[in-house]
Each structure stands twice: as C-alpha cells, then as structure tokens.
Amino acid sequence: MRAPTAGARARDFARARAWVLRITTLARRYGVRWLLLTRWQKVPEEAVVVDWSPRTGEVPARIAP
Incomplete structure (x- = not known):
C-alpha cells in the first residue's frame, strides 16, 4: 500500500476541520x-x-459554555 500524497493529506485535514466547524456552529x-x-x-x-x-x-465530550 502506498503512502498518501500531500494533496490527500491536505484534503483529509480540510474535511476534518470542516466537520469540526459545522458541529461547533450547530452547538452554538x-x-x-x-x-x-x-x-x-x-x-x-x-x-x-x-x-x-x-x-x-x-467518546462523550462536554462543550464549554
């Protein structure tokens, strides 16, 4: 199996960051x-x-007010 390319790693990071921003927005x-x-x-x-x-x-996580 080949190692992921830099572009694939950047895309995965952006996808994860977008998910966190969406969850944060909905929580607020x-x-x-x-x-x-x-x-x-x-x-x-x-x-x-x-x-x-x-x-x-x-993983239960508490969001700070």
Whole structure:
C-alpha cells in the first residue's frame, strides 16, 4: 500500500476541520452542551472529553459554555 500524497493529506485535514466547524456552529445555534463522538471524529477545541468506552469507542465530550 502506498503512502498518501500531500494533496490527500491536505484534503483529509480540510474535511476534518470542516466537520469540526459545522458541529461547533450547530452547538452554538441550538445550545448543545454534550457531544457523543465516534472514535474517528475529531473533538472540537472548546470540548472536553469526559470519558471513553473501550468496547464501543464512543467518546462523550462536554462543550464549554
């Protein structure tokens, strides 16, 4: 298997950053205080990971007000 190219890495980073911005915008708009993330989703900067499930990989995170 070949290593990802610089363009693919940049595209993955942009995709992940766009997801975080979308979640942050929705949380502010609707007053969300908690997120339940999968192990593959990035945690927004203003969120704090509270726990982690080794069985399912779910990550509950609290968003600072």
